[in-house]
Amino acid sequence: MTQDEFTDVFSHSLYNNKGVYFIGSGISVPSGLPDWKGLIEKFVKEIGIDKVEDTDDLPSLAQYYVNKKSKKDLYGAINDDFSNKKPNHYHDIFKITNIKTIWTTNYDDLLEKTFRNNYELKISDKEVFTFVEAKDKIEIIKIHGSIKRNIKDIVITQSDYEDFFIRKPTIVQRLKVDLLQNSFVFMGYNYGDPNIQNILTEVRRLKSDKNKIKHYILLKDKSDQKFKLWCNNLERYNIFPVLYKDHDDFSTLLKKIALKSRGNSVFITGSHTHEKIDDLKLLIKYIVKGNLILIDGQSQGIMRTVVSKFTTRCIKKKIDYQNRIKYFPNPYAANSKFANDSSLLPQLKNFRKPLMKASQVVVAFDGGMGTCAEIKVAQEMGCVVIPFFKNKKSKTWKLIDKIDSLDSAYDMKLKAGKIEMLDLINILNKQF
Structure with a gap:
């Protein structure tokens, strides 16, 4: 074999x-x-x-x-x-x-x-x-x-x-x-x-x-x-x-x-105060059609948008989405200070380890301190991290050189600020 x-x-x-x-x-x-x-x-x-x-x-x-x-x-x-x-x-x-x-x-x-x-x-x-x-x-x-x-x-x-x-x-x-x-x-x-x-x-x-x-x-x-x-x-x-x-x-x-061993699972992280992301529908369509498992960390921002659109599309397609989502507790509900108190980062990281251990791929959008912490935990837990950064002023942009390259062409477009949703979907398609 x-x-x-x-x-x-x-x-x-x-x-x-x-x-x-x-x-x-x-x-x-x-x-x-x-x-x-x-x-x-x-x-x-x-x-x-x-x-x-x-x-x-x-x-x-x-x-x-x-x-x-x-x-x-x-x-x-x-x-x-x-x-x-x-x-x-x-x-x-x-x-x-x-x-x-x-x-x-x-x-x-x-x-x-x-x-x-x-x-x-x-x-x-x-x-x-x-x-x-x-x-x-x-x-x-x-x-x-x-x-x-x-x-x-x-x-x-x-x-x-x-x-x-x-x-x-x-x-x-x-x-x-x-x-x-x-x-x-x-x-x-x-x-x-x-x-x-x-x-x-x-x-x-x-x-x-x-x-x-x-x-x-x-x-x-x-x-x-x-x-x-x-x-x-x-x-x-x-x-x-x-x-x-x-x-x-x-x-x-x-x-x-x-x-x-984590299955075809994907977790999406990004800022709680994110701006509208173009072509997010394409990503949702790919997750649904690709029979991927969506990991829901129950945080606000990009995750809530993705989960809402994901469940809506599953319902329209008559897909039982309950077996397609895995839920993990929202740390920010337990303590709202996790969002901006740097002294709580060690606790936040420990809180997120079980979630990352269940995720094969982590797609990271622009974000702040909390998103950076989640990316670092994802790397520690061996996840494949795919960045989709567009805002060079965001805190996540500073991590761009610390994320292992998946594809040189993707990296070039990412750093040039020319990355598109279809590029992300192509990378996901190679992984799954």
């Missing part, structure tokens, strides 16, 4: 809350943590094993260590590696992805640090079927335990794997349910990783002709024949490999998923 095909299909699953990430140790490596092989290799040196091969049975090696020492010693050896690590660029991308549930075999606390207080952590059988009350919170399920929790929850030795289905039946059942109902993407695993092998076995057990849900695994491309044969064999499990060339290619792929 090509990256583009995968991105389109899986981002659609994420948008409909039917997509799940399953994360392995490779995601934590850029933070200075070892992968599975590196972790095992470090502590088994104490029992006389100097080198660990890719083909070695890693849980068995961990078991040999515990046999000679203890599980407590093993925990101490792991804990030394996992202290004071910070999230990396992969975690930054997860933070701006429209995702509700993340499964992981990792012991580290990097996901918790990434989402700060905006997550619910589930490790034990008792926790795993509890309901996530806040809809904007991320559910993190640590199937093999956490370094910050009870050592008894850590799954690393051969006996841990053997007893897993007995010790954690509820987690196993939850995994089965999720695999049957959602599309999974596995990442951060090598093709010889025992963690992924165990999950593949479970996926294989659940596979049936009636269950058409596809799962995917992101893998660095290798030229050797064993790797190719292994990838081909994955289709028996209904898991389809998506290959990338290097770490940059992998990051680019994750960013595309993050952006497209």
